Amino acid sequence: MHNIMIICPDQSPLKESEKWLSRYGFHVNTSATIEQANRYYEWSEFHLLLIDQDSIASLENASSLLPSHLRRIVLDARPSLSTGVDSMAQGAIYYLPLPTDSETVLKHVVNALEQHDDTPQTDEATPSQQSDEDAFTLGTASSGIIGQCAPMQALFSDMRKIAGTDVTVLIRGESGTGKELVAKALHNLSHRHNQPIISVNCAAIPDNLIESELFGHEKGAFTGASTSHDGLIYAADKGTLFLDEIGELPLEAQARLLRVLQEGEIRKVGATQSTKVNIRLVTATHRDLIAMVRQGLFREDLYYRLYVMELLLPPLRDRGDDISVLSQMLLEKACQKHKRPIYHYNRAFDKAIRSHHWPGNVRELENAIERAVILSPPERVEAANLKLASHQSSTQQGTATLTQQGKTFTGTTLDDYLKYFVQTHQSTMTETQLAQSLGISRKSLWERRQKLEIAKK
Template identity: 45%
Template sequence: MHRILIVEDEEIIRSALRKLLTHADYDVSDAGSVDEARSRYELDGFDLIISDLRLPGAAGTELIRLAPNTPVLIMTSYASLRSAVDSMKMGAVEYIAKPFDHDEMLASVEDILRRTATPEQDTAGENSTGEEGATAEGDPSRIMYGQCQAMQSVFTLIRKVAPTETTVLIHGESGTGKELAARALHQLSPRARQPLICVNCAAIPESLIESELFGHEKGAFTGAVSARTGLIEAADGGSLFLDEIGELPAEAQARLLRVLQESEIRRVGSTQSRTVDVRMIAATHRNLRAMTKTAEFREDLYYRLNVMQIRIPPLRERNGDILGLAKRFLQRQAQRMGKPDISLSPEAMRALEQHRWPGNVRELENAIERATILCDDGMITPALLDLDTDGSDVHIPAGLLEEEDPTPAPDPQTSNDLSLEDYFQHFVLENQDKMSETELAQKLGISRKSLWERRQRLGIPRKKG
């Protein structure tokens, strides 16, 4: 059994991560700081150390020096992404952004342990897992779940393209598991022992995207007090996953095209180019081909990226997978919350199968987690799932469109033909130039996170700047 040490000062995160790894059959110890970890444990006795970047006293990267023979996985918030890249330069084996997805964390841990396993551990693993373990090494289903024909086709394509150096474009709606597909491509490739750097292009401010991707020299712009390594350079030798690549601004698209064509980058403010060896994996929920027609996306970059396309089907098209996923999520949540005897009622299972799942797998996981928290008698009912019915995806408060200046009343027939998603899209596009994201969310009666997710699903770009 692999031994893992968690170093995290926040008790809630430390406890949740400890339960997650314990239920995955790892021997887990924990500490609240580097000093506590050093005083309580023999650090080189662990197979993996998972540490927060920012800790009381010494930073989590200090563990890289204190345990030179043990791989260190750094956890960081997205705001500390640059520090995470610096930690990888110092010797961290990988980083993961908080809040992390449970499947993503388990996949990362499994990948690191597999990459760093000694021959003796590999032999022991084969002997203990038998035939299933022998075939799991090349199976994407270790990372993603899918029994339906559509997902089996995805797995087949991943197995074929992973060993190559081909650039891959993953297409799928928000919440379908595009990042998990990218991890499968990386872990089944010859680059598996090198880093996989994941970047959400939509989450980085436009003014910082070039600096984050390509790095910058000292003094390149106001606030550049020291030189920084970019994410592409940090992925040298490994893979770079660019999620929501359709959100890249035009300048960054041109620079990325050069990376794909010449395998070269130039830091912001530098006159010297650097050669990089990076396998590019991109993902989007938008129609990039249509965006090239409106000049929102470079046509030459589109053709460079679209060498091999993998489409992740939405959950509503994955017949037979909904209940399988629900039961996996329920088992995990039940273990985490100490409710081992909880189950789905027949009515709840029918409700799950009949729902359209606009938020896909992520929405399903959230529904199961919510129902598990609320369930008191061991049986989850449709009421506890609290699934939105068709047509109520967007809540619009009364009087939302009231303006100081009266406007002509809309034509009734036109109003009847306007769906709530159309209404949401119309309202956002009409008001985003004069309202902040917070104000838009408040007017719509939803959270900022829900506003962002619906933008992604409907393909509504954020206003520039």
């Protein structure tokens, strides 16, 4: 049987948890204050602590009064991003709003107990263990990647297991899910964290320059090469190289990258001698590399070199309560960016966000919240200013028909036309020509490709 301590004032909504947690088979004790719990109980008897933020808000050294080994969930009747970050930094596994329904609390209680051995530990821990835990905790703001849902916890578990190795990692997930954040977190958890991490977006570099950018070139290797250039792989020596959108890497560059992985050396464009490098390679893609292998667009031997360890990022729509936590953080960030007072994260705003499908994932969420901050009045952030409903209703309107080069286009938005135009012309036009024809920059075209998932032929 698991022993749970609840610390909360008598009038707290958390007080009700004692009854139904007991019904589920937990042995529950309650205390009004931390001092009372210290006086009457031995902390070593408990597996988990549920604590009302009001019980510790007035205590300057509340964290020091609680044993470091005891896992805890903090619940707050006035939740805020800053309090949540502080609570997680001080050892809380979860930070939840009050009042909270019994099903939500039960789910987090079970998750917290399953994350560790059921046997209570002593307060003693080695200095190295304490410093490692304090320095970088996945799922908190300090790690750069936030998440408490089950898919994210599974991801964090895998990350902890592989971070200390030099194994090659392939990160897969939809566009906008935060693949680069995962790569940086892996680097920060690794023994290479004091060395550089070099991030390269393979889709953002023109095909004729990618080899020079990655592998370097000698002076005079091609027209315009007036000086020698070391390349980004060499810059990542002894550190981590992150290749985002690896599926966009040209076949010639794929062959060179394969040699780096097999031999641990690079040869500059135009050079006769190779240079040894020691890198940890992390790659990412939203594309189906196996399908690309079948189509001859990706080298099979390179695929199996990259597919040593795979990390899967869940889409935002599958992350449950994480959506609200991320939204609160992004709302505060947008307010600070645009020098607005910090808006209260209200229920209507949250409901609008939770009801949207978010095909663009976290990137789309961040843009929508920034839009709402800019358009809302000073006293209140308004859900209507997310502009989500108008976007959804536009897809229900009558379609417009447009004929070009003998083909008929049927769609409702500019994005529909852009996707049609690129897919129709990409076999006969370069990326630069496509961008010029559409009246946008090459970078904007690449961003639209990612957002609309328009694969290159």
